[in-house]
Amino acid sequence: MWKYEKMLQYPVNIKKRDLKMAQLINAQVGGPQGELGAALRYLNQSFTMPDDVGKALLTDIGTEELGHVEMLQTIIKQLTAGATIEEIKAAGFDKHYVEHGLDLFPANPNGIPFTTAYISAVGDTRANLVEDLAAEEKARAVYENLINLTTDNDLKDALLFLRQREIVHFARFKELLEHYERKNML
Numbered sequence: 001m002w003k004y005e006k007m008l009q010y011p012v013n014i015k016k017r018d019l020k021m022a023q024l025i026n027a028q029v030g031g032p033q034g035e036l037g038a039a040l041r042y043l044n045q046s047f048t049m050p051d052d053v054g055k056a057l058l059t060d061i062g063t064e065e066l067g068h069v070e071m072l073q074t075i076i077k078q079l080t081a082g083a084t085i086e087e088i089k090a091a092g093f094d095k096h097y098v099e100h101g102l103d104l105f106p107a108n109p110n111g112i113p114f115t116t117a118y119i120s121a122v123g124d125t126r127a128n129l130v131e132d133l134a135a136e137e138k139a140r141a142v143y144e145n146l147i148n149l150t151t152d153n154d155l156k157d158a159l160l161f162l163r164q165r166e167i168v169h170f171a172r173f174k175e176l177l178e179h180y181e182r183k184n185m186l
Helices: 019-025 035-046 052-080 084-088 094-100 126-147 151-184
Strands: none
Touching: 019 052, 019 126, 035 052, 035 126, 052 151, 084 094, 126 151
């Protein structure tokens, strides 16, 4: 079904350890506006789109969001690589560490685990697409907040790439909604 190339969509090469930023970035993996929820939402909704155009778009964007999860997890792994117990405690990363060590775990910055309650689907194409538009805007806003919180240019570059993809996804969902409106398919 997919051709998987073992490379990230955008190169990630974080050189400085920053456990506090790692905790914050995990919001875009397992938080309510995160990529995991978006991927599952779009892949689920793809099956109920009224035509192959919608099915293809939601599948394409849903699988791209899984690629974003991979990028974010790479960022988090690089931000935490080699952390000492003292650094873990000083950064407040000990709550994560006690249950997960330095393994990746989808949660928000407060440690609340990912839940499928973040995924919305109501059986109405228009409502689902409007939700998808909102999800992309929320994710963009979170990326902008993360960008504002870092001075690390390597990290900022990767986050800017991910933010830009949210803008592109928003535009594609808007085009799809307009396509369905023009064809009276809603």
